[in-house]
Amino acid sequence: DAKTTQPPSMDCAEGRAANLPCNHSTISGNEYVYWYRQIHSQGPQYIIHGLKNNETNEMASLIITEDRKSSTLILPHATLRDTAVYYCIAGGATNKLIFGTGTLLAVQP
């Protein structure tokens, strides 16, 4: 599975969009990009995933570059409850996910 690189931390003002970047330059053609988040001392929560096309659901949007070497998770209107560690994972159909250390998003009031 491809390795991903994320900034260790980011801040975002409440009500503004949070844009979380992820680099996955070694991703292979059949690997998906997944995003999960983990609120302190809880189990991770699935957010969204995609292969080539941009994706949107009720939680977030996922923008994947055309060369698939990077992606951005967008939380359109961040709230204090969105403060969490966000993991970007590139993985294949084996469903074996490799979690890095993620990005700690701190939403400020």
Next chain:
Amino acid sequence: DGGITQSPKYLFRKEGQNVTLSCEQNLNHDAMYWYRQDPGQGLRLIYYSQIVNDFQKGDIAEGYSVSREKKESFPLTVTSAQKNPTAFYLCASSPIGDRGTYEQYFGPGTRLTVT
């Protein structure tokens, strides 16, 4: 109310004792997983199972054992051979199908402390 349950939430054991962590799901998922998380770190895969009575080692299986006698249950035993057992243990499940990939659903975790 569908989901994954792990019990207990906190567990304390003396060094040298085996301990079994429970994981149950009522989502009718075929695949189940066990991860370990150390402070400030990401999750590491211990074992996973895609079908009853079958399971595969993950990246850090040494010192752990699992069983999958029922689709709903995937208990993890932390044996005395595990050198650093104190950690946060997370169980997950996912469906399997012809779509190729499926999201994993996680339980609330068990925090194990061994002294």
